[in-house]
Amino acid sequence: MIIGKNIVKEFGDPPHRILHDLSFVIQDGEFVSISGRSGSGKSTLLYIISSLDFPSSGQVLFDDEDTSLMSVEHIHEFRTNHVGFIFQFHYLLPELTGLENVLLPPRNIDRVDEFRDRALELLKTMDVSKVADKLPSQMSGGEQQRVAIARALIMKPKYLFADEPTGNLDSANGEVVMNILKSINKERGTTLCLVTHEEEYAAMAQREIYLIDGRMSERG
Amino acid sequence: MLFLAMKQLFSKKTQTFLILMGVSFGTMLFVSISGVQLGLREYMIKALLNNTxxxxxxxAENEITEKEVRSQIYPEGRFINWITPPGGKRDESxxxxxxxxxxxxxxxxxxxxxxxxxxxxxxxxxxxxxxxxxxxxxxxxxxxxxxxxxxxxxxxxxxxxxxxxxxxxxxxxxxxxxxxxxxxxxxxxxxxxxxxxxxxxxxxxxxxxxxxxxxxxxxxxxxxxxxxxxxxxxxxxxxxxxxxxxxxxxxxxxxxxxxxxxxxxxANAMFMEMIKMQDIVRYFIMFSVLIVAAFGIYNVLSIMINQKKKEIAILRSIGFPPKKILILILYQGFFLGICGGVVGLAMGSLVTYGVGSIDIGVELGGSNHIFVSYDYSIYLSAFIAALFASLVASLIPAYMASRMTPIDIIRGQA
Structure with a gap:
């Protein structure tokens, strides 16, 4: 369970407040979308929830553990083992093949061989087995994003965070990616937090957090 | 991390090759210049030691001193103002x-x-x-x-x-x-x-x-x-x-x-001074060349880090700690130093061999070729210097990369 308590985020000097005293609970296995207009603070909130960033004040608790109190080693271990990220721009390492990209998180803990079969299986599930030995430059945008999803899932994370995963794809590929994410949430019970500005995809979530100028308006 | 470091280096083959050549040429220059200088020095010392x-x-020189003459003539110890003080040798040594x-x-x-x-x-x-x-x-x-x-x-x-x-x-x-x-x-x-x-x-x-x-x-x-x-x-x-x-x-x-x-x-203080001067010149050349090579490495790694910011962000978001990012970049500097150094040693030894094969038309010390040295200390110091320069040059970019937080990079890209 993820609990957000009075989250405030400010940037700059003098401080400009992006998020205003947000509190929420995301249950295990829940699919929550964060949507809003451009500049509403939805990506900032996702980064804070996912431990990539920290609030100016307030707390984010993962199963009662405050991320801002975790040691550097612990937060990296936490990200490797419990969190999966999917970004809008895929962010695959261009010099690595599809399979090598998927195996990046196990490489961080020196367990590549142990996860090789799972990586191949995930690529198959995502229907991108054929790009296992190809470099990102030889893949289409949709294929790259599916490889990125496989990478996010390789460590069987409890939490999956996706920041506009369809934002850089055409509608057909966008739909494929959204279906994959939804099935991951449903079949594997992975908690899914999705940032999107597309209402159609936001509506696929069990619950929607709608942000207006950094203030929450929950609906769903 | 070695796997990733090598992948990153070899993804930019031309860039890596050029910087490798920079380190290699620096090492080669030092090895060949040192080889010729030390060869000449060894010859000169050998020639010197034949006469000495x-x-x-x-x-010891058996010289007459003013004091002993004075004590002979004036044993009571009077003050004497000599017009020409006594001197010279009593006997040959x-x-x-x-x-x-x-x-x-x-x-x-x-x-x-x-x-x-x-x-x-x-x-x-x-x-x-x-x-x-x-x-x-x-x-x-x-x-x-x-x-x-x-x-x-x-x-x-x-x-x-x-x-x-x-x-x-x-x-x-x-x-x-x-x-x-x-x-x-x-x-x-x-x-x-x-x-x-x-x-x-x-x-x-x-x-x-x-x-x-x-x-x-x-x-x-x-x-x-x-x-x-x-x-x-x-x-x-x-x-x-x-x-x-x-x-x-x-x-x-x-x-x-x-x-x-x-x-x-x-006995040959002047000659030793000359050798010292030669050493200073040799180390100055090595220092200058390696500084240039080190700047090359620094530039390449800094550019590479700028180009790979988003990849660093990915690695950090996956859970790679700053220490591993530091090691990732240092491995690359280390690789450039080792490979550049080894290639430079091989090239340097070939150039030294080539110079040593030049017939100077005069037979000296049983040879009519330029004297060169293949002393292991030349190769050892050249290799250590290449490695050291590479590591120092990669340390700053590596530190810069390790300080990057994923969120700063992602925001920067946005």
Whole structure:
């Protein structure tokens, strides 16, 4: 369970407040979308929830553990083992093949061989087995994003965070990616937090957090 | 991390190759310049040690001092204002106790061998032509052991002097001046005008015209006889197992003897200064070249980090800690240093070999090629320097990369 308590985020000097005293609970296995207009603070909130960033004040608790109190080693271990990220721009390492990209998180803990079969299986599930030995430059945008999803899932994370995963794809590929994410949430019970500005995809979530100028308006 | 580091390096093959070449050329330059400089130095030291030795023990100067004259004339200790103070030498310098030295030298494990020598100025004559020569008498077998004299014999054999019986090895310049050759006889005139015929059994060539035109060798007893000073020695040339101990031992032996004990470095202080200058120039060149190579590495890695910011963000968001990012970049610098260094050593050794093969048309020390050195210390210091420069150059970019937080990069990209 993820609990957000009075989250405030400010940037700059003098401080400009992006998020205003947000509190929420995301249950295990829940699919929550964060949507809003451009500049509403939805990506900032996702980064804070996912431990990539920290609030100016307030707390984010993962199963009662405050991320801002975790040691550097612990937060990296936490990200490797419990969190999966999917970004809008895929962010695959261009010099690595599809399979090598998927195996990046196990490489961080020196367990590549142990996860090789799972990586191949995930690529198959995502229907991108054929790009296992190809470099990102030889893949289409949709294929790259599916490889990125496989990478996010390789460590069987409890939490999956996706920041506009369809934002850089055409509608057909966008739909494929959204279906994959939804099935991951449903079949594997992975908690899914999705940032999107597309209402159609936001509506696929069990619950929607709608942000207006950094203030929450929950609906769903 | 090594896997990722190599993948990143080889994804930019041209860039990696160019910077590798930068390090390699720096290393190559140092190896080849050092090879030629040290080769020349080794030759010069060898040539120097043929005329001298690691340590030379000779008789102290027997000089008259003002103090001893004053005490003889005015024992009551009056103040004297000399118009010309007394001075000069009482006698020529002689080695006081050869047998005492033999005992000391034989007992010292640092002494490789030693050779007693007696030198005197003579005139060598052939028909009507005369020339002044410094005739050096030694025990040939011992002289061969303590020096590289055999390498400088271009005709005949230095060991032929061993049996004595008035045989002589002439400097090639002396032989040319007199118009004589191997197997012929020359007359040696001492200070009293007495002539002794000597048979030429060898010709030496050190490459220094002044030396080659004024030096000759004979057996010790033959030279003593020519000078009418049987049993007299001018010096003992000592060879050590470790040349670097020469200063320490010379100082020790000086402390308990009246004889003059001088190590080869202090006897050739100017030459040593020259060597020091050469070393400074050599290290300056290495430093300059490696600084350039290091800047190359620094630039390449900094550019690469800028280009790979989003990849670093990905690695950080996956859970790669800053330490691993630091190691990732350092591995690349380390790889450039090791590979550039090894390639540079190989290239440097080839260039050194090439330079060493150049025929200079003059035979010196048994060779007519440029003297080069393949001493392991050149290669070791070049490799360490290449590695050090590479690591230092990659340290700043590596630190910069490790300080990047994923969120800063992602926001920067947005």
């Amino acid at each position: 030795a690691h340590i030379i023990i000779s008789g 002689k080695l006081e106790s050869y047998l005492g030295w033999v005992e000391i030298l034989r007992a010292n494990p640092d002494v490789y061998d030693f050779s007693p020598r007696f030198s005197t100025n003579v005139i060598i004559k052939s028909k009507k032509i005369k020339t002044n020569v410094n005739l050096v008498g030694s025990l040939p077998k011992k002289q061969i052991r303590i020096s590289e004299i055999s390498d400088y014999i271009i005709e005949g054999d230095f060991e032929s002097l061993s049996s004595g019986g008035n045989k002589i090895v002439l400097g090639v310049g002396v032989a040319e001046d007199l118009g004589v050759s191997l197997g012929q006889f020359v007359d040696v005139l001492n200070a009293f005008g007495k002539i002794t015929p000597f048979k030429i059994v060898g010709l030496s060539k050190f490459g220094d015209t002044r030396t080659d035109s004024a030096l000759a060798f004979a057996h010790l007893s033959d030279v003593q006889k020519v000078n009418r000073t049987p049993g007299r020695l001018s010096e003992i040339a000592v060879s050590l197992t470790d040349i670097d101990k020469s200063e320490e031992l010379a100082e020790l032996w000086s402390s308990f003897s009246k004889d003059k004990v001088q190590d080869w470095r202090s």
